[in-house]
Amino acid sequence: MSQLHVDPSHLVPEVLTPPISKSDAQRALVLAHLTGAWPLPVLQEEPEHFLPADVRVLRRGIEALRLPPGPVRDVDCADGGAPFRILATQAAVTPGAHVRLTGTPRLGERPHGPLFESLRQTLGPSGLVLTEGKPWPVEIRAPTSLTGEPVFRVPGEQSSQYASSLLLGCAALYLRERRPWRVEIVGALTSAGYLGLTVSWLRRFGFTVRESEGRFEVTGYTAPERTPAMPGDWSSLGYLLLIAWHTGGSVERADLTSAHPDQALVKLVERAGLTPVPGANNTLRMTGKARDGLVASGKECPDLLPTLAALACVLPRPSTLTDVGILRLKESDRLEGIRTLVDAFGGRTELEGETLTIHPPTSHPPRFSMDSKGDHRLAMVSATLSVLSGVPLTLTGPECVEKSFPGFWRQLERAGVRLS
Structure with missing residues (x-):
């Protein structure tokens, strides 16, 4: 070294x-993908060598999800905790997606269990298959249709990234089904400002988000007049x-x-x-x-x-x-x-x-x-x-x-x- x-x-x-803000760009990338604003213009204009590695990782992952259903898509998340957690949920809510996620040993050691458990509880009855290696790969096969209650429940104490990832998943599911989807947070929420940032970006991209104590629900969408600045x-x-x-x-x-x-x-x-x-x-x-x-x-x-x-x-x-x-x-x-x-x-x-x-x-x-x-x-x-x-x-x-x-x-x- x-x-x-x-x-x-x-x-x-x-x-x-x-x-540009790594946290903002990650949320904007997902929402641009979901709402038809892809590719995100500001990231096209930013010099590649000046983009944070986590943003490049997430962009590659979304590009893989945008491919037609077919063979398994391999995505290397490197050391990106937020990209990995965001992509896990987006893969799980993309109809028919088959994605294999890998990363560094350190990323494999970081906690992801509460996010996986929430995805399994909500999407498992519809046919979600989420298989964990030791620690890699994490392989996800998404169901093509959904049944059951439109809600993700997740603990908030360990990381707000779980709730942010699931709330971005709710945006995808709202656009897919045109019915409200929500995240319910169990217990206290750590780093609440980052979930607030996610809500802010959802609204900037035209989503209606209703908030109450420990509940965040995507209830509507109207396309914005322009792509938000970064x-x-x-x-x-x-x-x-x-x-x-x-x-x-x-x-x-x-x-x-x-x-x-x-x-x-x-x-x-x-x-x-x-x-x-x-x-x-x-x-x-x-x-x-x-x-x-x-x-x-x-x-x-x-x-x-x-x-x-x-x-x-x-x-x-x-x-x-x-x-x-x-x-x-x-x-x-x-x-x-x-x-x-x-x-x-x-x-x-x-x-x-x-x-x-x-x-x-x-x-x-x-x-x-x-x-x-x-x-x-x-x-x-x-x-x-x-x-x-x-x-x-x-x-x-x-x-x-x-x-x-x-x-x-x-x-x-x-x-x-x-x-x-």
Whole structure:
């Protein structure tokens, strides 16, 4: 595995550009496929090398589903948790589809059981066949006609991706049968903002979605006048905004009206003393001086916690991250990844149950090293910490940023970071 040396000693203010939003694009891809807006124009215009790997994976999967029924379609989901879960449901609701899904060993270790059980309960009586390998392949044969109650029931505590995947399946089934389909969530819902993002995109594509306590029902559809625009990726904007704050630069594609949960960053950093300043054409910069620690919850924005942990290492007071157990179920064990990063930088952490306290170091180390463990977010937050602190970094496994932000290293170079 390769190593990248990050030298942040020659920083300059610059306008930095995130990729399109991975989470938004995945939902829009599915809905474009279902409603006849395929191919999605904005993805046709975006340079291929700038598209997140997860978006490319999902697009290939949908292209396979769009083929006429016939031989089994093989789809490699790589390390994409959301693409895999979305495609599993779309395969199960595509009449006569026969799909074989594979992925990395790590993706195979991540939890998918509640989604599979929900699909079996609702579609099994109609003839759904869903066979799990150990862990691969996952083979799905969809029924050609449906019987039974139009409802998916799924637990909400482990991941909101199950509910989002099933709700997109409800959109497909509504268009197929012209009767309402719903998702009923059992128990508390983790990362509710991501399900809210799914509902937002359904409505932008013309679907009527009725919400009540733990119930989301697709009840109608009217074709929209135009294809919705695609915002920048707020997960990626998190790194860039902090870098721009430190360098005196700004970011573009920062749509403050977006429904993406990671937009919460602009509010969360205010406690630490940073102030967002919007500009024209969705540009944004941060001003202010760090004066306090952070408080954030994994239930609200789990993908932001590593980014906030990097910022916490350069703040003058300790920071508190709550509900952090969900981080163990990501592309890597991100909870341990955060603790490793803080330790490598000379700080310390305290974990009590679901609460992680980060104590920044009293002085910065001369340099530090980090292994990404193949996790794109750990790679990018390590580099972000290097920029924020001015401390050189040796990063093992930098290639994994392709998953969500293929142009990340080019953006750092624009800000004056020297890479070798």
